[in-house]
Amino acid sequence: xxxxxxxxxxxxxxxxxxxxxxxxxxxxxxxxxxxxxxxxxxxxxxxxxxxxxxxxxxxxxxxxxxxxxxxxxxxxxxxxxxxxxxxxxxxxxxxxxxxxxxxxxxxxxxxxxxxxxxxxxxxxxxxxxxxxxxxxxxxxxxxxxxxxxxxxxxxxxxxxxxxxxxxxxxxxxxxxxxxxxxxxxxxxxxxxxxxxxxxxxxxxxxxxxxxxxxxxxxx
Amino acid sequence: xxxxxxxxxxxxxxxxxxxxxxxxxxxxxxxxxxxxxxxxxxxxxxxxxxxxxxxxxxxxxxxxxxxxxxxxxxxxxxxxxxxxxxxxxxxxxxxxxxxxxxxxxxxxxxxxxxxxxxxxxxxxxxxxxxxxxxxxxxxxxxxxxxxxxxxxxxxxxxxxxxxxxxxxxxxxxxxxxxxxxxxxxxxxxxxxxxxxxxxxxxxxxxxxxxxxxxxxxxxxxxxxxxxxxxxxxxxxxxxxxxxxxxxxxxxxxxxxxxxxxxxxxxxxxxxxxxxxxxxxxxxxxxxxxxxxxxxxxxxxxxxxxxxxxxxxxxxxxxxxxxxxxxxxxxxxxxxxxxxxxxxxxxxxxxxxxxxxxxxxxxxxxxxxxxxxxxxxxxxxxxxxxxxxxxxxxxxxxxxxxxxxxxxxxxxxxxxxxxxxxxxxxxxxxxxxxxxxxxxxxxxxxxxxxxxxxxxxxxxxxxxx
Numbered sequence: 001x002x003x004x005x006x007x008x009x010x011x012x013x014x015x016x017x018x019x020x021x022x023x024x025x026x027x028x029x030x031x032x033x034x035x036x037x038x039x040x041x042x043x044x045x046x047x048x049x050x051x052x053x054x055x056x057x058x059x060x061x062x063x064x065x066x067x068x069x070x071x072x073x074x075x076x077x078x079x080x081x082x083x084x085x086x087x088x089x090x091x092x093x094x095x096x097x098x099x100x101x102x103x104x105x106x107x108x109x110x111x112x113x114x115x116x117x118x119x120x121x122x123x124x125x126x127x128x129x130x131x132x133x134x135x136x137x138x139x140x141x142x143x144x145x146x147x148x149x150x151x152x153x154x155x156x157x158x159x160x161x162x163x164x165x166x167x168x169x170x171x172x173x174x175x176x177x178x179x180x181x182x183x184x185x186x187x188x189x190x191x192x193x194x195x196x197x198x199x200x201x202x203x204x205x206x207x208x209x210x211x212x213x214x215x216x217x218x219x
Numbered sequence: 220x221x222x223x224x225x226x227x228x229x230x231x232x233x234x235x236x237x238x239x240x241x242x243x244x245x246x247x248x249x250x251x252x253x254x255x256x257x258x259x260x261x262x263x264x265x266x267x268x269x270x271x272x273x274x275x276x277x278x279x280x281x282x283x284x285x286x287x288x289x290x291x292x293x294x295x296x297x298x299x300x301x302x303x304x305x306x307x308x309x310x311x312x313x314x315x316x317x318x319x320x321x322x323x324x325x326x327x328x329x330x331x332x333x334x335x336x337x338x339x340x341x342x343x344x345x346x347x348x349x350x351x352x353x354x355x356x357x358x359x360x361x362x363x364x365x366x367x368x369x370x371x372x373x374x375x376x377x378x379x380x381x382x383x384x385x386x387x388x389x390x391x392x393x394x395x396x397x398x399x400x401x402x403x404x405x406x407x408x409x410x411x412x413x414x415x416x417x418x419x420x421x422x423x424x425x426x427x428x429x430x431x432x433x434x435x436x437x438x439x440x441x442x443x444x445x446x447x448x449x450x451x452x453x454x455x456x457x458x459x460x461x462x463x464x465x466x467x468x469x470x471x472x473x474x475x476x477x478x479x480x481x482x483x484x485x486x487x488x489x490x491x492x493x494x495x496x497x498x499x500x501x502x503x504x505x506x507x508x509x510x511x512x513x514x515x516x517x518x519x520x521x522x523x524x525x526x527x528x529x530x531x532x533x534x535x536x537x538x539x540x541x542x543x544x545x546x547x548x549x550x551x552x553x554x555x556x557x558x559x560x561x562x563x564x565x566x567x568x569x570x571x572x573x574x575x576x577x578x579x580x581x582x583x584x585x586x587x588x589x590x591x592x593x594x595x596x597x598x599x600x601x602x603x604x605x606x607x608x609x610x611x612x613x614x615x616x617x618x619x620x621x622x623x624x625x626x627x628x629x630x631x632x633x634x635x636x637x638x639x640x641x642x643x644x645x646x647x648x649x650x651x652x653x654x655x656x657x658x659x660x661x662x663x664x665x666x667x668x669x670x671x672x673x674x675x676x677x678x679x680x681x682x683x
Binding site: 022029036104191192199203 | 221222223225227230232301302304305308365414415416417682
């Protein structure tokens with residue numbers, strides 16, 4: 001795996017998360033329509049993005065910490081089991097979300113976004129990128145033509161900088177998509193498009209989690 | 220199974236819901252008249268003008284036990300599933316939640332694949348409702364952002380308090396009481412909400428013990444029936460404010476908030492004023508973050524020959540309008556008002572909610588008038604305009620004629636009959652009977668009507 005691709009994948013997953021109406025852009029649009037101001041759409045974005053970043057950051061941090069203390073194989077199996085179980089559970093028993101409220105401030109929105117990202121397992125989807133064994137950087141083959149060839153693309157980084165950089169890259173993708181869709185729907189498309197375009201992304205999402213769980217074992 | 224695209228009957232906004240295709244079927248709650256041994260039923264009436272059986276009953280599902288008294292009912296899911304904070308748009312609007320008001324038994328009825336052949340798929344027994352909620356006599360059903368909300372008139376022993384409990388919208392499990400803090404609220408009837416303002420409002424009728432043996436004149440004259448509305452924090456499930464309409468305003472029933480979630484007002488109907496037997500519609504509205512009330516419509520009692528009045532009304536020499544139901548079109552433009560006593564059905568333009576303008580009126584039935592339907596002009600009708608439902612496109616209005624079994628006998632002692640009619644509404648106001656549409660039932664009394672795909676009192680919206 002080249003060093004560039006994991007970053008692109010993490011950025012791409014940010015975009016994928018951003019598209020999901022349940023991840024925030026729709027809430028931003030609704031708040032804008034409720035107040036009949038574009039400013040309300042824009043005002044909703046920072047807390048929504050912050051909540052998402054906190055949620056995925058927490059999961060990545062957990063994996064990075066576990067990576068230090070757990071044997072690589074145990075970590076892989078544990079991660080696979082969690083993803084697999086979570087994906088299947090959400091696939092077959094998607095509990096009704098129980099947040100009720102349109103009158104939300106910065107704190108409320110941050111918390112909401114954190115809950116939504118966590119309940120959807122947004123961070124879990126990123127787990128495979130951080131499972132690379134810390135030993136990988138030492139098994140780097142001398143004489144390789146490409147300096148960036150590693151078992152894991154992230155092996156060059158220290159834990160804190162890897163955490164910061166990956167959260168930043170993912171969140172940037174997420175922010176761009178959330179903002180783009182929110183503004184586009186608020187200004188141009190209108191919420192009527194929901195009826196046609198809101199395919200069951202949760203279904204794809206949960207299948208993706210389940211497959212990722214299986215995939216980890218073969219990494 | 221979850222759907223791949225949102226249920227096609229879900230609309231983000233009331234404006235978009237008005238573009239929905241016309242309904243083909245109406246589901247009608249049908250109860251067994253006292254003295255009869257029939258089980259209650261849910262009827263399916265064909266309302267598709269293209270169909271040869273239009274205006275006829277084409278299906279029926281009978282309840283498993285005797286004596287439910289079906290009354291109001293509603294859908295498992297609706298447009299509120301698109302709300303942005305709790306989106307779950309891939310559930311299906313498919314099941315009708317049909318409670319027995321007397322038995323407290325709740326039936327879950329599947330309307331698919333063939334709406335003419337609905338089937339009971341689950342029955343929640345009264346003991347389960349009592350044990351899990353400490354409520355009884357389930358009434359209004361609203362599908363909402365947190366699942367299915369059910370109002371209940373009282374406690375299992377027939378006293379108060381009444382309130383709201385929750386059902387899971389997929390498993391129909393009884394989840395428990397909704398309220399975290401009910402404050403001074405005791406009596407209960409209807410409820411609905413302003414999703415854009417995180418506010419729920421509820422109204423007051425009476426406890427089961429105050430109503431199940433008929434309207435009690437001593438309680439009425441003593442102002443013991445409900446005369447308040449309650450404002451609740453929908454998110455925190457707490458009582459916020461009680462709004463008193465005054466002791467003389469007795470029985471504050473159906474609540475119709477503006478469908479547009481950016482508007483913070485709505486209408487509630489009052490059955491009778493002790494001062495002059497008039498009925499009224501009140502506007503609730505938000506001003507400076509508190510809620511306030513204003514009477515915006517008053518319908519006076521009509522003088523009548525005591526000979527033609529039931530014993531309870533003879534001394535008054537007048538027939539009260541007895542406003543029992545109201546309904547608001549999805550564009551928040553027209554308010555419909557049923558006067559079950561006088562047999563008048565009214566239409567008001569409420570574009571300016573503080574100043575409604577009367578734009579239409581028809582008469583049918585009535586305690587004194589007994590006005591016939593145009594299809595059978597020689598047949599005097601008992602009962603009067605009662606449960607009213609408006610199609611999503613606001614062009615058709617349906618209503619039925621019975622109120623509540625024990626009360627029907629008091630106001631129409633010679634029999635209330637059973638009929639359902641349809642009106643057509645003009646774009647800019649005006650209503651007229653569809654002269655061909657007149658559904659009678661010899662077996663049952665018909666009550667609430669729900670329309671295929673949703674109607675003007677089934678859905679709530681998070682987008683304007």
